[in-house]
Each structure stands twice: as C-alpha cells, then as structure tokens.
Amino acid sequence: MSKVIFNRRRFLTLGGAGLVGTTLAGCDAFDSFARPGHPVRDFLIGANEMTMAVQRTLLGSEALAKEFSESEIRQGMRPNGSTDPNNPDYLALRETDFSQYSLEVGGLVDNPGRYSLDALRNMPSRTQITRHDCVEGWSCIAKWTGVPLGLILDEAQPRSNANYVVFHCFDIYSGGLSGGVPYYESIDMVDAYHPQTILAYGMNDAALPVANGAPLRVRVERQLGYKMAKYIQRIELVESFADLHGGKGGYWEDRGYEWYAGI
Amino acid sequence: MSQSEADTDTGVAAPSSRREKGPLVYRQAVLTRLTHWVWVVCLFFLLLSGLQIFNAHPRLYIGQQSGFEFNNTAFSIHAERREDGSAAGITTVFGQRIDTTGVLGVSGPEDRPQVRGFPAWATIPSYQDLATGRVVHFFFGWVLVGTLLVWFVSSLLNGHFSRDIVPTGRELRSLPRDVADHARLRFHHGRRYSILQKLTYGIVLLVLFPLIILTGLSMSPGINSAWPWLIEIFGGRQTARTIHFGAMVLLVGFFVIHILMVVLAGPINTMRSMITGWYRIDAKRKDPR
Numbered sequence: 193m194s195k196v197i198f199n200r201r202r203f204l205t206l207g208g209a210g211l212v213g214t215t216l217a218g219c220d221a222f223d224s225f226a227r228p229g230h231p232v233r234d235f236l237i238g239a240n241e242m243t244m245a246v247q248r249t250l251l252g253s254e255a256l257a258k259e260f261s262e263s264e265i266r267q268g269m270r271p272n273g274s275t276d277p278n279n280p281d282y283l284a285l286r287e288t289d290f291s292q293y294s295l296e297v298g299g300l301v302d303n304p305g306r307y308s309l310d311a312l313r314n315m316p317s318r319t320q321i322t323r324h325d326c327v328e329g330w331s332c333i334a335k336w337t338g339v340p341l342g343l344i345l346d347e348a349q350p351r352s353n354a355n356y357v358v359f360h361c362f363d364i365y366s367g368g369l370s371g372g373v374p375y376y377e378s379i380d381m382v383d384a385y386h387p388q389t390i391l392a393y394g395m396n397d398a399a400l401p402v403a404n405g406a407p408l409r410v411r412v413e414r415q416l417g418y419k420m421a422k423y424i425q426r427i428e429l430v431e432s433f434a435d436l437h438g439g440k441g442g443y444w445e446d447r448g449y450e451w452y453a454g455i
Numbered sequence: 456m457s458q459s460e461a462d463t464d465t466g467v468a469a470p471s472s473r474r475e476k477g478p479l480v481y482r483q484a485v486l487t488r489l490t491h492w493v494w495v496v497c498l499f500f501l502l503l504s505g506l507q508i509f510n511a512h513p514r515l516y517i518g519q520q521s522g523f524e525f526n527n528t529a530f531s532i533h534a535e536r537r538e539d540g541s542a543a544g545i546t547t548v549f550g551q552r553i554d555t556t557g558v559l560g561v562s563g564p565e566d567r568p569q570v571r572g573f574p575a576w577a578t579i580p581s582y583q584d585l586a587t588g589r590v591v592h593f594f595f596g597w598v599l600v601g602t603l604l605v606w607f608v609s610s611l612l613n614g615h616f617s618r619d620i621v622p623t624g625r626e627l628r629s630l631p632r633d634v635a636d637h638a639r640l641r642f643h644h645g646r647r648y649s650i651l652q653k654l655t656y657g658i659v660l661l662v663l664f665p666l667i668i669l670t671g672l673s674m675s676p677g678i679n680s681a682w683p684w685l686i687e688i689f690g691g692r693q694t695a696r697t698i699h700f701g702a703m704v705l706l707v708g709f710f711v712i713h714i715l716m717v718v719l720a721g722p723i724n725t726m727r728s729m730i731t732g733w734y735r736i737d738a739k740r741k742d743p744r
Contacts, residue, residue: 264520
C-alpha cells in the first residue's frame with residue numbers, strides 16, 4: 193500500500209511540476225536575450241553603473257570592510273577557481289618555492305619596477321581578518337598579510353592618464369579554440385589606493401598556499417572574490433582596458449559578469 | 456457604502472449571480488495600479504533570476520560565513536546516486552531530508568536528468584548562467600526599490616496609505632470575524648479593504664519588501680563597508696542570505712493566496728479595478744436589522 197501511495201505522490205509531484213513547467217513555457221522564453229552581446233542584456237547590465245555610482249557615493253574612498261577577530265577564523269580558506277596552475281613558467285617558479293619570482297610593475301608609470309618576494313616581505317605590511325564573499329554566494333573568513341598596493345604604486349608613480357591597475361596572472365583557463373586564456377583582473381585607482389587593498393603573500397599566519405594564489409594575490413575587500421586575482425605575474429597600469437583580451441576588464445567580466453563587483 | 460455598514464454586515468452573502476448589483480466605485484488610484492503591475496513584472500523576473508543565482512551554490516547557512524569544516528547549514532539541495540545507479544534529488548531543511556527528485560536537485564527529461572538546484576523551468580536563463588541571473592536580478596532590484604518609493608510617497612499623499620493600509624482599532628477587533636468569513640469564502644465587496652486585506656498588504660509592502668531589499672543589500676560587500684550596521688541587524692551575511700530566501704518563500708506564498716482570492720472573489724471585478732480603477736461593490740442590504 194505504501195508503495196502505491198509513494199508512486200502516486202511521486203506521480204503527482206512530477207505531474208504538477210510538468211504542468212507548471214508547461215504553463216510557464218519553460219523559462220527558455222527569455223534565453224535569447226540572455227546571451228552576452230544581446231542589446232537587452234547590455235541594457236540590463238547598465239544598472240551596474242548605477243549600482244557603482246551609488247555605492248561609491250555611500251562608500252567614499254576610505255570606508256573599510258569589516259575586520260574580524262581571530263576567534264572568527266573557524267576553518268581553512270576555501271580555494272576556488274584555479275587551484276593548481278600548470279603553466280610551465282609557474283611550475284618552474286614553484287619548484288624553487290618562488291625564490292626566483294619577481295613581480296613586474298609597469299605600464300603607464302614613470303618608475304617601473306620589479307620586486308622579489310623577499311623585497312615585498314621587507315616592505316611595510318598590513319594584516320587583516322576579513323570575510324571573502326564569492327559571487328556564487330558563499331563566504332569564508334581568513335587572515336591576510338601583504339603589502340598595501342598603494343605603497344607599490346607610490347614607488348611606481350602612475351602617470352595622470354593611468355586609470356586602472358591590471359593584474360596579469362599565471363593561471364590559464366581553457367579557452368576553447370584559442371587554447372588557453374590567462375586570468376586577469378582590473379580595479380580603478382580608488383580601490384587600488386584603498387588601505388585594505390593589499391598584495392597578499394601570507395594567509396592565516398603562513399605563506400600563501402598554492403591553492404589560494406601563491407606567491408601573490410590581491411585583496412579588494414569591498415568587492416566579490418573574482419576581483420581578487422591570484423597567481424599575480426605582473427601589474428600593468430592602463431588608461432583603458434578595452435584592448436586587453438575580451439575588453440571588459442577581467443576574465444569573468446569577458447564572460448558576462450559585472451566589472452564592478454561591489455554587489 | 457461606508458466601512459461601518461460593511462462592518463455590521465454579518466449576514467450570509469448571497470451567491471453573486473443572485474445578488475443585486477451594487478454601484479461601481481473608483482477604488483484604485485492610477486499610481487496604485489501602475490506600481491502593482493510593475494511589481495508583477497519585477498517579482499516575476501526577480502524570483503526566476505534569484506533561483507538562478509541560488510543554483511550557483513544551493514545551500515543556506517546561519518552566521519557570518521559558510522561552514523565547510525563545520526556545520527551551520529540551514530537548507531540545502533543536492534543530488535545523490537541511488538543504489539540502482541539513478542540520481543536522486545535531496546532537499547535538506549534543518550537536517551530533515553526530503554526526496555525531491557524531479558523538481559529540486561535532479562530534474563529535466565526522464566532520459567536526460569540534470570543535476571541542479573531549482574529546475575530549468577524555474578530559472579532565467581533556463582540553463583546555468585550565474586552572470587546573467589545577476590544582471591537580470593540587479594536590474595529589477597533597482598526597479599523594485601524605485602517603485603516602492605514611488606508607491607510609498609504617493610500613498611501617503613493620496614490617502615491610500617491611511618485609508619487602505621493602516622487598520623483602525625475597530626477593524627482590528629473585527630479580525631476574527633473577517634478570518635471566519637474568508638475561511639467560509641464569504642467575501643464582502645466594499646470600497647475599502649477588509650482587515651485581512653489591510654494586514655496582508657501592509658505586511659507585504661511594509662515588512663516583506665523592505666526585508667527582502669535590506670537582506671539583499673546585506674549580501675553586497677560594498678554596502679557592508681558603507682553601512683556596517685545593516686548586516687549586524689541580520690546576524691551576518693549568510694544569515695541575511697537565508698532570510699532573503701525565506702522572505703522569497705513568503706512572497707511566493709502570498710502570490711498563491713492572492714491569486715486564489717482574486718479568482719474566488721470575482722476575477723472580472725477585481726481585475727477591472729486593478730486595471731481601470733473601477734470596482735463594483737455589493738448592493739446595500741434592504742432588510743434593516
């Protein structure tokens with residue numbers, strides 16, 4: 193008897209779902225305008241500019257992301273995206289524990305520079321316990337140690353037309369026909385000079401692990417995780433990112449995500 | 456017809472076919488109607504794009520962060536493999552496991568079942584696309600906020616708020632009777648809303664809408680920095696996400712009852728009043744009591 197009831201209930205559930213599905217005609221009715229590049233989608237994503245304008249007005253340049261106490265670090269930092277880059281250049285550096293690594297800072301600056309990991313570690317550092325919010329919806333609290341990006345920029349002396357800081361990364365995503373597509377990200381000067389924007393080489397009181405972006409990743413605490421590029425190879429200051437890769441300012445931005453990820 | 460007459464009308468309402476037709480009254484101001492229909496569109500897109508966003512990580516938690524090495528999960532949808540090799544959709548609500556195969560966790564055509572939180576017919580786009588879900592959600596989020604402000608200001612000015620939303624003491628005392636009348640599907644058609652209507656619309660517009668907007672904003676790292684107090688009210692980002700989802704469930708529940716009431720109370724009359732503003736009220740009772 194119970195088997196019959198189960199089957200009937202299952203039948204009703206499936207039937208009900210099917211009925212609702214037919215009524216709504218599946219939401220593939222809206223799939224056509226959802227494709228990147230469709231004018232409707234381009235119009236809708238315009239709301240992101242309003243979001244950014246309003247948030248920047250509320251935020252100013254100095255408002256800080258909340259910092260937590262040690263007791264709120266309850267777990268390891270969940271790695272996401274690429275966690276084990278297989279780029280040969282990267283693997284070679286990893287072999288010697290990144291002792292041969294150097295960060296290149298160039299582009300629209302008067303004083304381009306190179307920094308070994310030791311040089312970065314010898315600069316004034318900032319340590320912050322913050323909540324990492326992934327665009328997927330989850331959050332994780334961890335402690336980050338690194339050099340404020342503002343100090344690096346002060347040394348590099350950006351030119352007046354430098355509007356964005358671009359992070360070029362070692363990790364390569366599979367990119368279909370073109371082979372591999374490197375990860376990259378960009379932030380504007382407001383976020384670049386924010387006191388909590390650091391180039392992190394340490395996490396939870398240890399060297400930054402490979403899964404979390406060794407040897408160097410950026411923390412942009414007032415935005416979502418995908419802005420916080422890992423495995424940074426080189427920093428470039430640019431006037432516009434229109435000529436880089438897909439032209440939208442980041443790997444995920446080129447795949448339809450908002451450039452401003454404060455929401 | 457005044458409220459006092461409607462209130463003293465405790466008699467059994469006759470079936471509408473036999474009831475004498477009352478006059479048409481102008482019941483809904485143009486801004487009330489306009490905001491109503493904008494919300495219909497908004498909530499449709501917000502719900503379906505919201506479920507798309509939820510599907511990117513179909514799990515809700517209590518607290519500041521998501522427990523990966525400890526358990527603070529309140530709700531989750533996932534797929535499991537049965538012993539016979541078929542896929543089962545499992546929904547867990549505060550530790551209670553429910554088999555939801557076909558709808559939640561595993562759905563789609565029988566021969567090509569898909570592993571996903573909410574099924575394709577309930578998300579925009581139908582396929583997995585978090586980026587577009589976000590684009591659609593935030594656009595209509597702005598429209599919802601804007602329309603709510605327009606409604607609030609215009610309702611304060613044109614009297615909709617004080618007349619149709621704020622209940623009087625008398626009306627509150629008549630609540631048990633109104634509940635009983637609704638339960639027996641005896642509807643009174645007056646110029647004014649019944650107390651149940653007032654309370655329901657008041658809760659939706661003044662509690663659920665602000666709640667879902669503010670918990671939504673609490674998930675924004677930018678807003679967290681600008682208004683650090685907001686996320687603390689809700690007990691952390693992941694709790695805010697859970698409340699946001701809960702408010703959605705309540706709004707869907709409201710929608711179902713709302714549509715049911717429209718149908719039961721006379722769909723033509725209620726639709727006409729929401730489109731043209733004109734509503735036919737019950738005829739005055741002739742038999743004095």
